[in-house]
Amino acid sequence: MTPSATTASTSTALTPLAPLPPVLPSWNPLGHLFNFRDDPLALFERGRDMGDAVRMRVAGRYLTAVYHPDAIHRVLVERQPNYVKQTRGYQQLRKLLGNGLLTAEGDLWKRNRRIAQPAFQHRRIAGFAEVMIRATNDLATQWEAAARTGETIDLAESMNRLTLRIAGETLFSLDISGESDSVGGALSDMLGGFLPSVTNPLLAYLPVPSTLRYRRGKATLDKVVHGIIARRRQEPENQDDLLGMFMAARDEEGHGMSDEQLRDEVLTMLLAGHETTANALAWTFAHLSQNPEAAAPLYEEVDRVFGNGTFTLEAYPQLTYADQVIKESMRLSPPAWVESRMAVEDDELCGYRIPAGSFVFMSQYAMHRHPKYWVNPTTFDPSRFAPGVHLCPDGAPRPKGVYFPFSDGQRKCIGEHFANMEARIVLTMLTRRFRATVVPGTVLRQEPSVTLRPGGGGPVRVARRN
Numbered sequence: 001m002t003p004s005a006t007t008a009s010t011s012t013a014l015t016p017l018a019p020l021p022p023v024l025p026s027w028n029p030l031g032h033l034f035n036f037r038d039d040p041l042a043l044f045e046r047g048r049d050m051g052d053a054v055r056m057r058v059a060g061r062y063l064t065a066v067y068h069p070d071a072i073h074r075v076l077v078e079r080q081p082n083y084v085k086q087t088r089g090y091q092q093l094r095k096l097l098g099n100g101l102l103t104a105e106g107d108l109w110k111r112n113r114r115i116a117q118p119a120f121q122h123r124r125i126a127g128f129a130e131v132m133i134r135a136t137n138d139l140a141t142q143w144e145a146a147a148r149t150g151e152t153i154d155l156a157e158s159m160n161r162l163t164l165r166i167a168g169e170t171l172f173s174l175d176i177s178g179e180s181d182s183v184g185g186a187l188s189d190m191l192g193g194f195l196p197s198v199t200n201p202l203l204a205y206l207p208v209p210s211t212l213r214y215r216r217g218k219a220t221l222d223k224v225v226h227g228i229i230a231r232r233r234q235e236p237e238n239q240d241d242l243l244g245m246f247m248a249a250r251d252e253e254g255h256g257m258s259d260e261q262l263r264d265e266v267l268t269m270l271l272a273g274h275e276t277t278a279n280a281l282a283w284t285f286a287h288l289s290q291n292p293e294a295a296a297p298l299y300e301e302v303d304r305v306f307g308n309g310t311f312t313l314e315a316y317p318q319l320t321y322a323d324q325v326i327k328e329s330m331r332l333s334p335p336a337w338v339e340s341r342m343a344v345e346d347d348e349l350c351g352y353r354i355p356a357g358s359f360v361f362m363s364q365y366a367m368h369r370h371p372k373y374w375v376n377p378t379t380f381d382p383s384r385f386a387p388g389v390h391l392c393p394d395g396a397p398r399p400k401g402v403y404f405p406f407s408d409g410q411r412k413c414i415g416e417h418f419a420n421m422e423a424r425i426v427l428t429m430l431t432r433r434f435r436a437t438v439v440p441g442t443v444l445r446q447e448p449s450v451t452l453r454p455g456g457g458g459p460v461r462v463a464r465r466n
């Protein structure tokens with residue numbers, strides 16, 4: 001039982017003798033280390049079933065997982081400055097991404113977020129639609145061929161190539177689709193070793209296979225990114241995109257970003273900007289394949305809105321069911337499945353003491369399936385995102401902090417609108433022409449690394465709809 005089962009404290013005054021959160025039982029002398037490494041989704045669901053906050057022991061330290069929406073809102077929004085990204089996961093991520101926008105903190109983050117923000121304004125994103133449509137049309141031509149031959153498509157790979165191309169063209173004005181094989185391979189090499197490296201940082205110094213693969217992947221990505229920067233230095237007149245904004249930025253003394261800082265920003269945008277959306281799309285097609293009754297209204301919507309024509313920006317706001325489908329897919333299979341922070345000063349969450357230095361975890365995966373806030377939580381049902389008030393099983397309106405695929409507060413995803421537009425365009429253009437069916441007998445495992453990937457890629461067969 002939690003001291004404050006329904007409300008988390010929102011004041012800054014702390015109860016002097018608030019207890020620490022209870023510890024999730026474990027029979028293993030090493031605590032929850034192996035659960036965290038091997039099946040973290042199940043671990044975070046188990047924690048949720050114990051109450052609003054629970055401690056787990058991983059690699060010699062306790063981490064606190066919180067499951068109350070007020071507590072999540074407090075960490076991400078109300079007391080955001082108290083919760084920094086000095087956790088083991090972020091330390092590992094920094095080895096890969098350096099101090100790009102996702103991993104940076106303090107003044108560096110503030111400055112670079114200000115520089116990047118204009119590239120993500122609604123008006124500019126609408127301009128990206130043209131690239132998204134062209135790239136999806138090219139992919140549709142490939143799917144056309146696969147529909148004729150009956151060849152199986154690797155959904156995750158197909159979506160990754162597409163979103164990588166879109167990120168390269170929109171953010172850096174570069175066609176990097178030629179590099180998509182090496183980038184995709186490098187990413188898999190690196191992300192495969194992510195969770196083991198979080199639970200055992202020493203692995204990074206040992207010549208074990210996962211470390212060697214990680215180093216190989218990092219070297220490949222560094223080469224691609226430094227290549228992008230070098231190409232742009234040779235054509236500096238093209239300043240009107242995100243890379244141009246970063247390259248043109250000057251500090252108070254008139255200094256521009258170093259190549260190293262540029263590398264961090266470009267790599268961050270490339271990874272954050274394509275892998276997450278690719279996973280969201282792959283999972284969306286997979287859920288639709290497995291839930292034909294939820295797919296039927298989508299086919300009806302795209303046929304009605306597009307008629308015999310093709311996608312236009314005017315059609316975009318009318319594709320409301322498509323939006324619900326994407327939201328529902330990100331509920332059950334959130335590309336960002338967990339977020340972690342470290343408390344700088346003592347705090348109190350759900351009536352429990354959170355001492356300074358505590359690691360606080362918030363799992364989108366566990367919250368998006370929380371039986372207290374969702375009716376039939378494991379059922380794929382896009383109608384739950386229909387316009388109007390959304391209710392919990394007890395009839396109360398669903399609170400903030402229950403659904404947060406893009407996080408919340410100051411560190412909320414800068415690419416949210418970009419991703420939403422991209423996902424809606426790709427999903428509706430492809431479903432207008434094709435029905436994608438997961439190959440019968442395939443078990444789609446949810447594979448949590450930095451993002452939640454479909455294990456085995458999600459093999460599908462595509463068929464022309466009309």
Ligand code: HEM
Binds near residue numbers: 274404405
């Ligand atoms: C479905 C797609 C996406 C999802 C689910 C997603 C999710 C998230 C989440 C949860 C965070 C917060 C992480 C944290 O603070 O711990 C985040 C941050 C970020 N995302 Fe996304 N993202 C998506 C697409 C994109 C795209 C398309 C871009 C860029 C083109 C992007 C760029 C970033 C960046 C740069 C940050 C760091 C922002 C900051 O701290 O200022 N993301 N994203």
